[in-house]
Amino acid sequence: EKAAVIGHPISQSLSPLIHNHWMEQKGIDGCYEAHDVPVGGLEAFIEKAKAAGLSGFNVTVPHKTDILPFMDKVAPLARQMGAVNTVRIEADGTLTGFNTDGIGLITHLRNTVPGWPRDLPALILGAGGAARAAVLGLLNESLPVLMITNRTREKAEIIAKEVGRGRLTVVDWEDRHGAVAASGLVINTTTLGMVGQPELELDLALATRDTVIYDIVYKPLETGLLKAARQRSLRTVDGLGMLVHQGAAAFKVWFGHDVGFDEALRKKLETMI
Template identity: 40%
Template sequence: MTISGKAVLAGVMGWPVGHSRSPRLHGYWLNHYDIDGAYVPLAVRPEHLQAALRAMPKLGFRGCNLTVPHKEAAIPLLDRIDDAARHIGAVNTVIVEADGSLTGRNTDAPGFIANLRQGAPKLALDGATAMVIGAGGAARGVVAGLIEAGVVEIKLANRSVERSHALARAFEPYVVPVPWEERADRMDDIDLLVNTTSLGMTGEPPLDLPLDGLPRKAVVTDVVYAPLETDLLARARGRGNVVVDGLGMLLHQAVPGFAAWFGVEPEVTEGLRRHVIAV
């Protein structure tokens, strides 16, 4: 990989941003495709987000990814938002257009579905029933992706009743709120179980979800990728369910942004997985 004075620039904005694996991910592709470019971490405080976004065209940036806490805050600061980002209520990819204007996209939904199809190729999503745990930003992306893939019913379990009902209203009639205390009893007919919360992540307690009623045919996936195998996935694997870790969602959601910024549509390969894991 060569970096010259004409290098194409992109990055990831967050606060903090040191934990992000996106620079390692995009750096692998830049090197693999021998692109004159760089992808850098951009530690941007919330109060500086607007100034940082508007500085990108002036600094020669083609765009950026957004991570916590900027995904929702960026929406009113951009010139246009695609339908997916508007529906989900969050932006994770910003494109600097030729005229210097800023377009916001959300690639979480296709990234989630691409990871699921790669990790569980025998799972038929068209006509399927799923249960989603959580009702935050990640859940909205997952729900949007499942509906687009043909899932006909999504049972949503979340501790906050208000948040689960708000998400259900946004995606009616596909989403059915399930009382938190009934979550384990409402899994007997599902084809897919998805954890979209941070429970199970390194430093967080495990997700409290008994799996006794989960069908053996159901696929279990987690948006958490640190650790790669959460307690939920380990328990599901132990009882014979097919499991899909969350790293692939990170990898697949990055593809559209890289293609827009650097002009090459990259592949998600086992070599890429190994590289991103080896931190």
């Protein structure tokens, strides 16, 4: 059995470690490799993948949208996202595109904070692909109201219009601190706080005691935002689990096995971050 991840760059990807861990665990004889595929290289890669008998592959930056026209079928969630992160290759060469990022985000949230306050709105920071995944994931969880805020307001408005189902309110970036006060869940989907990037500035002083602070950044594992939340005794969720659980959903698509985020995997990953 074979699978892969494609992106550009790709050397930073933790997916090979994650999937090879599960293959070993499930006694699957095979391997999962990272391939650096530059822009314009998708068609050639797909031909190679079919010829090599891959069960499928993950897709990361910058190909998640560009891969869409190559799909024979696209699952509804990936269609709504406008992005594919998991491709299944059937025996006859048919390609189906899925998106497991939203499922990954929600699964990790559920596992980490089972009792998160669902009656309060969730506040999403950012308006890229991960913000879309968060919005769709949370709407599928029947959350009553969502708010989104982004440095460029127009990008947030596009998300509200395209996938918000009338339940997503756009908040000005300058008003984000006040929005925290009304939220039961705050998710950072921007790259702010990541190694080499500026910190995300978010005042948590008005957060309610039960508010959950979720940062999808996993490098570092404890971002400035999560540290500030921990100091205020708020519950926190780091970004590593989202990566693992989107991978688990992909693994299920290709190989039919249920896998999870076990301690051994966390230890292996932590040494790589």
